[in-house]
Amino acid sequence: MDLKNIVMQYQFNTIEKNWQKYWAEKKTFAAEDNSVKPKFYALDMFPYPSGAGLHVGHPLGYIASDIYARFKRHQGFNVLHPMGYDSFGLPAEQYAIQTGQHPAVTTKTNIEGGTDKDGNVIPGYRNQLDKIGFSFDWDREVRTSEPNYYKWTQWIFKQIFNSWYNNESDKAEKIDSLIEKFKAEGNSNIKATTDFEETFSASDWNSWSEEEQQKMLLNYRLAYLSDTWVNWCSALGTVLANDEIKNGVSERGGHPVEQKLMRQWSMRITAYAERLLKDLDTVDWTDSIKDIQRNWIGKSQGASVIFDVDGHDGEIEVFTTRPDTIFGVSFMVLAPEHELVAKITTAEQKDKIEAYQKAASLKSERDRMSDVKTISGEFTGAYAIHPFSGDKIPVWIGDYVLASYGTGAVMSVPCGDQRDWDFANHFNIDIPNIFKDKDISEAAYAEKDAVITNSDFLNDLPVKKATKLAIYEIEQKGFGKGKTQYKLRNAVFSRQRYWGEPFPVYYNGETPYLLDTNDVVELPEVDKYLPTADGEPPLARAKKDAWNVDCPGDRMEHNTMPGWAGSSWYFLRYMDPTNENEFVAKDKVDYWQNVDLYIGGAEHATGHLLYSRFWTKFLYDLDYIPFKEPFKKMINQGMIQGNSALVYRDIDSGKFVSKGKKKDYKTSSLHADINFLDGDILDTERFKNWRAEYNNAEFITEDNGEFICGREIDKMSKSKYNVQTPDVLVQKYGADTLRCYEMFLGPLEQHKPWDVQGITGVHGFLKKAWRLFHNDEAFEVSDAEPTKEELKTIHKAIQKVTGDIERYSFNTVVSNLMICVNELTAHKCNKRIILTDLVVLMSPYAPHIAEELWSKLGNKESLTYQPYPKFDESHLIESNHKYPISFNGKMKFLMELPLTLSKEEIEKEVMANEQTKKYLAGREPKKVIVVPKKIVNIVG
């Protein structure tokens, strides 16, 4: 074998190892804290370090942000590009429950590598990430489960606890200012976000005991303890937030969820509803994510109207978005849980109503959802009084009205609302028509383009005007007021689990107090990670002296914080990860500001992305940070799906049947490990050795002896044996190939199945690039002047690649680099000037090979901070243009003409051309369109 030839081959394994070592030792990617350079903050959503490790889908977004970060370094930016771990979470705790191993231990193994309790090798996230050549500044790593991190999560909680929301200044303020006002004038003049509606005076406040005052303050604090209807998941032993439930079951594990009244910590995120909605306009996110958040916040405008109940003191308050239809009301419906129901129900209806209430309460959230079509309800026997007409309106209950939205009661306008129409139709209730010339005999008329009629002072008005006038009259007469309603609920902030942040809270009796210490409250050791016998959370197992802090009260808080606590502010900690005195130093956050480019999955639309916006606004209000939105620009990478391999087994004989012979047998299919495949061909020996039951497997192969598997697109998961790890590919093709290939696969945002077939093409491109710098025996570049063609090739690439990266079109960059290398190969170009530019162009995508070639070109320093090549248009300017000549819009042939020609001259040249005459075949053109530098179109 030719030794020289081997030396000059592209040895990616050696090259990549060397440069990864170099970068780590020289701290090449360290971000500078005190820099005169402009800053750029490129951030990935940090991962939960699971024991399964990385598959090829995980690094997709990381590769994109890394490319952008490296690109920005070339452009002279001081780049902050950190990585860390969202390391509190359920899987580590579930594993702890099963094995008794402390979740901190498994978490550390999952990050740093090792073996689990069963002896399985865990590669470790860090090791896997390192092999891909990311330019992370690892000195800034954070782990949310480390006390030096969650110390500050607790600190932020304390700030939120010690704040209230002033609707007048429209921002959060310190609770002290509220206490001062209570002392001086009670709560009557205070406009705060609260569910507490009664008033008290200064003397009331001052006469209350400390405990009573604290209880009152909980109605105002932004983090507060209250009895709340929560989503209780007994299988997981904890409550879940609305965004943790998908299709009525828990997102994790798919367990049933029921409604339960529990004393829980909550965050008053509703105070920020309007700002969370409005500021969406200021961020560069996809419309889809913005829409999801808008829907989730669910703003609707209308009026709240009060109806008296005939013969009772109680009144029914409803929220409606259509106050213009108030004269169309023919009945009212209350939620079965509405507090008034028991009071107003007549004796005759009592049994029926109670039976209905009972049935409704037994229905789970899921049943209620799957049962939307069924119309049910019950008449209370009571009547409300229409505020304007004085008519008596029957009051019903029905479970299509939700207790948790608005006031839990609706005024039903069957002619304008389909649900009301259905209800009225089903129970034979009157359906008065208040829309001029609209037919409501078959369905409600919900469009807002009607003219109102049969409606007293609203007659002959269009919807918009009628709405305005109705609200005006309602307010004038004191029947209610204009109101804005949000779907967004306050966020439940406690979980009955072990592996999360402990609260810096203790109790005296039932009253919570913040611990006075600045020390972190560490997770105490417990004997088991399970709830106690009487259903208390695992932390109740810790004795008072098991905690690292002194508990001055009766007991510590036993709940822990939810998963979103640590992730709501982690992007701030990267700026100052080791600060022991502050969560982040003012000068650092002033310099780094918010995240310029954030890449991660769209599945966090209503969770993490909403909560971190909330906390950011809160910290802004208290003047800790100088910006209102955490993430300026966001890209949501698509999911990479698995490409499962199926083998077919003949049901009668148990023999395995190749795909091509499948139709001759009655088969069932099962998943085979994709690692046994070469293309679609199964390595039958490896398959036989996979499991004992397959040791004696027999195969019915194709005629050529190959065994072909079927393929199927699934989610990439261990259970489908379709997981492709990056490690295997890095070993086989190198990290640079993997990086380029993952980008080459298609647009970043798109979901796509993983298919390894095309990777050879990308690998070939890097080999081809390598060969530009080498002859058969050695590295060789020429110092000769480049030709016009060579300059044109490289500048075309500079223009395309730069433009494509800037508009985040990561996939087309690879194509353009390929075209560049193909053309330079065709030119046999090894000119130093050209290849130097090429190396820098390639470096964000294929940093290892770029560094290697860069050093071979004679450079001593890393090319990380090498200026990006400048596009010079003069190399692309042509004197001629190849005009496509079209006839009636169909292109027939090309004609090269000088660019200096005028429209008229072009037309003359084209019309004089032989081919033109041929295509016209004697016809006289009606019209000739000439677009200089573009096209000629002959009509006729």
Next chain:
RNA sequence: GCUCGAGUGGUGGAAUUGGUAGACACGCAAGACUUAAAAUCUUGUGUCCAUUAGGACGUAUGGGUUCAAGUCCCAUCUCGAGUACCA
């Protein structure tokens, strides 16, 4: 049901403002080198008709605007995501 997004060769995809549809790559076919294989290189490759020259069709479907439509407008279908009695 509502909201949003997407439908382009055998496959992944390209076409930034309406201006040569299918760049780039995979796969496939033929050839070169080789005892052979791998690697590498060359050529071809949207569909249909035609020996060639060439012609017709073609970006989910149907219509429209325009000299010109994958791109703009209207309607329909399919797929994906979100949401689900939100008054």
